[in-house]
Amino acid sequence: MNAKQIKTYLGAAFAVFCAVACAADRSLEPVKNEFKIVSPVPTGSTVEMITQAPRLDTLRGKTIALVGGSFSASVTHAVIRDMLVEEFGCNIYFMEEIGKGGSYNPINPSAQTKEFQQRLIECGVDAVISGNCGCGICTVKETGNGLAAEVIGIPAVVVGAESFIAQIESTGYNRGVPVVRTAAYPGAFASDDTATQQYKARFILYNQIVTGLTTQIQQSEIDRIAGAASSARYNDVIFTGSFQRVQEFYRVNEMADGLPVVPPTNEKVEYYLSYSGYTAEDYVCERNGEVLPVPPANRAVMAYQVAVNAIMAGCPPEHMPLCIAITRCLANGDFYKPLASTHAWTPYVLVNGPIARQLGLASGNGMVNARANKRLGRFVSLAFLNLAGYKIKENRMGTFGYMMPFVFAEDEAACLELGWSPYHVAKGFALGESVVTCGSTMTWGNPVAIGTTDPEKAMQLLAWDITEKQQNALGNTNPRVPRMMMLTKPAATVLASGYGTKAAFESALIDAASRPLWMRTYAHYWANTGSKIHLNRTFDEYYAALKDGEETENVEADIVADEAPPPWLSSIVPFASIDCVRTMDPGHTGIVITGGDSAATAQIMPGGDCASYKVTFPAGWDGLVQGLGYTPIANHGLTGN
Numbered sequence: 001m002n003a004k005q006i007k008t009y010l011g012a013a014f015a016v017f018c019a020v021a022c023a024a025d026r027s028l029e030p031v032k033n034e035f036k037i038v039s040p041v042p043t044g045s046t047v048e049m050i051t052q053a054p055r056l057d058t059l060r061g062k063t064i065a066l067v068g069g070s071f072s073a074s075v076t077h078a079v080i081r082d083m084l085v086e087e088f089g090c091n092i093y094f095m096e097e098i099g100k101g102g103s104y105n106p107i108n109p110s111a112q113t114k115e116f117q118q119r120l121i122e123c124g125v126d127a128v129i130s131g132n133c134g135c136g137i138c139t140v141k142e143t144g145n146g147l148a149a150e151v152i153g154i155p156a157v158v159v160g161a162e163s164f165i166a167q168i169e170s171t172g173y174n175r176g177v178p179v180v181r182t183a184a185y186p187g188a189f190a191s192d193d194t195a196t197q198q199y200k201a202r203f204i205l206y207n208q209i210v211t212g213l214t215t216q217i218q219q220s221e222i223d224r225i226a227g228a229a230s231s232a233r234y235n236d237v238i239f240t241g242s243f244q245r246v247q248e249f250y251r252v253n254e255m256a257d258g259l260p261v262v263p264p265t266n267e268k269v270e271y272y273l274s275y276s277g278y279t280a281e282d283y284v285c286e287r288n289g290e291v292l293p294v295p296p297a298n299r300a301v302m303a304y305q306v307a308v309n310a311i312m313a314g315c316p317p318e319h320m321p322l323c324i325a326i327t328r329c330l331a332n333g334d335f336y337k338p339l340a341s342t343h344a345w346t347p348y349v350l351v352n353g354p355i356a357r358q359l360g361l362a363s364g365n366g367m368v369n370a371r372a373n374k375r376l377g378r379f380v381s382l383a384f385l386n387l388a389g390y391k392i393k394e395n396r397m398g399t400f401g402y403m404m405p406f407v408f409a410e411d412e413a414a415c416l417e418l419g420w421s422p423y424h425v426a427k428g429f430a431l432g433e434s435v436v437t438c439g440s441t442m443t444w445g446n447p448v449a450i451g452t453t454d455p456e457k458a459m460q461l462l463a464w465d466i467t468e469k470q471q472n473a474l475g476n477t478n479p480r481v482p483r484m485m486m487l488t489k490p491a492a493t494v495l496a497s498g499y500g501t502k503a504a505f506e507s508a509l510i511d512a513a514s515r516p517l518w519m520r521t522y523a524h525y526w527a528n529t530g531s532k533i534h535l536n537r538t539f540d541e542y543y544a545a546l547k548d549g550e551e552t553e554n555v556e557a558d559i560v561a562d563e564a565p566p567p568w569l570s571s572i573v574p575f576a577s578i579d580c581v582r583t584m585d586p587g588h589t590g591i592v593i594t595g596g597d598s599a600a601t602a603q604i605m606p607g608g609d610c611a612s613y614k615v616t617f618p619a620g621w622d623g624l625v626q627g628l629g630y631t632p633i634a635n636h637g638l639t640g641n
Helices: 003-028 073-088 111-122 136-150 162-174 194-214 219-226 243-252 266-273 303-313 317-330 333-340 354-358 371-388 412-418 455-468 489-496 502-512 517-527 539-547 621-626
Strands: 035-038 063-068 091-094 127-133 156-161 181-185 237-241 346-352 406-409 435-441 483-487 514-516 560-563 578-582 589-593 601-606 611-614
Touching (some): 035 243, 073 091, 073 127, 073 194, 111 136, 127 136, 136 156, 136 162, 136 333, 156 162, 162 181, 162 219, 237 243, 266 317, 303 371, 317 435, 317 611, 317 621, 346 354, 346 371, 371 406, 412 589, 435 601, 455 489, 483 489, 514 517, 517 539, 517 578
Parallel strands (some): 063 091, 063 127, 346 406, 483 589
Antiparallel strands (some): 346 435, 435 611, 514 578
């Protein structure tokens, strides 16, 4: 064959493939390769934009609050304070003198936010300067101080490292403040010594702050930050073009995740909705009749947009009930809180109940790479972007980027065989109910091999791994982070021989998974994500403070006890007892039997809290999926505890 013949052959083969792939759904395919596509993004935000107060004419004699505390704010704020006093004779409230508002929730402001706002009013504060934003979660928190001020008519400037300016602006816009004025710090706060931080505060930050507080907001600023906010109705055709032009349209308009998408047409969306039990304009996230916005963009999501993203992801229509349940998880604060972090939390989905078995979601060896699992994981990726409004480098700030979200199911038959309750049953759902659980993890693919049949020794191995896999690598923030633990059936079998229930196993882990306070202190002293503690305290002073129950940067106090060293350190530590920190809390560790039976291994995933929702089905579900080759869902039920 010559090159021309090969090209002709491959083209014909591709045409045959497309014809076979589309045969079951031919009526929904466009003519002449022209796709009339619709928007995957809900229209606008549920949060009403405020009208911001005018900026100050001058700072002369004004009362200014410098608040926050992250990333050496005590250093840079001190320079700003002294310069404001020297040049303008300002009256300054400095950091803890006036408190802080924390992350700002425009729908239901916290008691902390309200107290902070009241304090600003009582003190006659004319302007607020908040900082420093140097990580994803810190940015939301420090920006919140500025937002709390803006909504009560007090101008604010938020200080952040250059790479976090876009996140500051989008955080404000998504919470109803059109423009958040910023002061950009070049480089990373943590990599500069004190002298450099002071220099940058004096010669780079100061003028930006003064300008931000004294220059009136222009419409061009509002337009730039708001961007091309979608105003399309749910069924408007937003573009017509070939497959390749559709890909480019979604890429340019930031509606795709970097991979090719299936073009969603109105006809196809209506077809998918028939598998959902919802009409196009039904809101999928509700509580007691009230629509729940999906953060961080605070969008009200319709079933129509869920279907659009499911199609784009390549999910089949029978995945719609799962996609709806996943979207409901996105509106749950327990799930989304840490996802802006620089630590790149990766979302995952656990599916329990008959639906997992009916639709063939894998729970065996290599499960996250199974076709059905991967397609549902792709939906999560697009839902984060289009439904929730998370954009990489804007408000998803993972330093090294993100893995694709992954999906797995639990081997519930193995659970019942061993006398352990499946995950969803432990959470209060019935065995026969189908449930979706969304969580996030900071580690993946580094399992523990269990080379013993002694259940206590196996438990201790996992306790050791728990103390090593904490939040933010070395465990420099909260050592009692939530976790999800995957156990293969052979590993669970060993453990179940000594621990009759998952609860008994978790209780044993809590007692065993302790960490020397010295290690905990070392991690937070030298590797904390905020200010440089060593500039203000000695190591021994900080050790004593943690032992006495001091909170660390909005994280609850450590639980410390004088006890025997952990078994894996007993021959290394030459003391009968040492100060140890607890690394687990009751009810914060999910235990799931999954991953097949080829090896006795366990995967421990520290991360954020989980959200679980029952999957609901449209009337005549079995009839709908029968035509796709599925047997009735009742055939996939289990009996047991």
